Amino acid sequence: MPLADHLRELRYRLIVCVLALLVTTVLGWLLHTWAINELVTPACHITGVHGYGEKTKACPNGLLVNNGVLSPLTFTFKISMMIGFILAAPVWSYQLWAFVAPGLYKKEKKYGLGFVAAAVPLFAGGAYLAYTIFPKALQILASFNPANFSLAFSGAEFLDFFIRMVLVFGLSFEIPLLLVMLNFLGVVSAAKLRGWWRGAVFGIFVFSAIAVPTGDPVTMTVLAVPMCLLYFAAVGVATLRDKAVARRRAEDPDSQLDDDEASSLDLRPSALGADDLPIPEPVNATELAAGEPMIYHPDDVT
Numbered sequence: 377m378p379l380a381d382h383l384r385e386l387r388y389r390l391i392v393c394v395l396a397l398l399v400t401t402v403l404g405w406l407l408h409t410w411a412i413n414e415l416v417t418p419a420c421h422i423t424g425v426h427g428y429g430e431k432t433k434a435c436p437n438g439l440l441v442n443n444g445v446l447s448p449l450t451f452t453f454k455i456s457m458m459i460g461f462i463l464a465a466p467v468w469s470y471q472l473w474a475f476v477a478p479g480l481y482k483k484e485k486k487y488g489l490g491f492v493a494a495a496v497p498l499f500a501g502g503a504y505l506a507y508t509i510f511p512k513a514l515q516i517l518a519s520f521n522p523a524n525f526s527l528a529f530s531g532a533e534f535l536d537f538f539i540r541m542v543l544v545f546g547l548s549f550e551i552p553l554l555l556v557m558l559n560f561l562g563v564v565s566a567a568k569l570r571g572w573w574r575g576a577v578f579g580i581f582v583f584s585a586i587a588v589p590t591g592d593p594v595t596m597t598v599l600a601v602p603m604c605l606l607y608f609a610a611v612g613v614a615t616l617r618d619k620a621v622a623r624r625r626a627e628d629p630d631s632q633l634d635d636d637e638a639s640s641l642d643l644r645p646s647a648l649g650a651d652d653l654p655i656p657e658p659v660n661a662t663e664l665a666a667g668e669p670m671i672y673h674p675d676d677v678t
Contacts (some may be wrong), residue, residue, distance in 0.1 A: 404459030418511030502549035553612035566614035
C-alpha cells in the first residue's frame, strides 16, 4: 500500500477515535456526579484529619477544595474525559488493531490478539487494585500532617494523584506480559527467566518503592507481591511454550520456520530398487512406421 493510502487510513482511524471519545465524554459528563462521589468518598472520610474546606455531609472533614475560578469546571471536565476514555476503549483499541493488523503475518496476528486479550484484564486488575489501596495511601500521606496544621487537597492535585496510581499499577501488571512476549519472539528463554528469579524479585520491590507515589512500605508491598506472582506465572507460561517448541522441533525441524524462510531440503540421493524403476510401455513398430513423418520447421521455433 502506498504511503498516501496509509496516511489516509490513519486519518480515518483517528477521526473515528475522536468522534467516539466525544460521544463517550458527553456520557461521562452525565455520569460525573456519581463518579466524583465514588472517587472522593475515601478522602472525605479519613479520620483524624481536618481540612480548611467547608465541612459538608458528603465531605465531613473538609479535606477537598477547589482553588480558582475555573478549577471546578476543569475538575469536572477531567472526570468526564477520564470516563469517556474508559468507555471508548473498545473503539480506539479496535481502530489501533485494524490499522496495524494488515501488515502482520497470520502467526503474528494470532499472537497479537492473544496479547491484547491478556493485556486488558491485567491492566484492569492493576487499576482496580490501585482503587482499592487508594484510601489507605491517602490516609498514610495525611498522617504526616502536623497536628497544628490544617490540610487540604486541591481537586486537580487529588485527581492527578489518583490517575498516577492507576497508571502505575495498571502498567506494572503488564510487565510479566512483556516477558512472555519476548519469550514468544525468541529473545529470552524460560531457563533464563527461571535463573533470574532472585534478581527479578529484588528488582520488583525496588521498582515498586520508586514507582508508588506514596513511597510507603504498605503500598509498595501491595504492588510488589502481585507483580512477583505474575512474574512466576510468566515463567510458567514461557516454560510450557519452550517445551512445546522443543517437542515440535524434534518431530518436524521445519515447524518453527517463519513465513519468509525456506524449508530445508534433503539432497541425499535415494537408492532405487528393481521395483522402483519405471517400466516403459511397449512400442508397435508397424504403427510407428505408418505414421506421418515429423518435419522440422525453423520458423516455428520461438
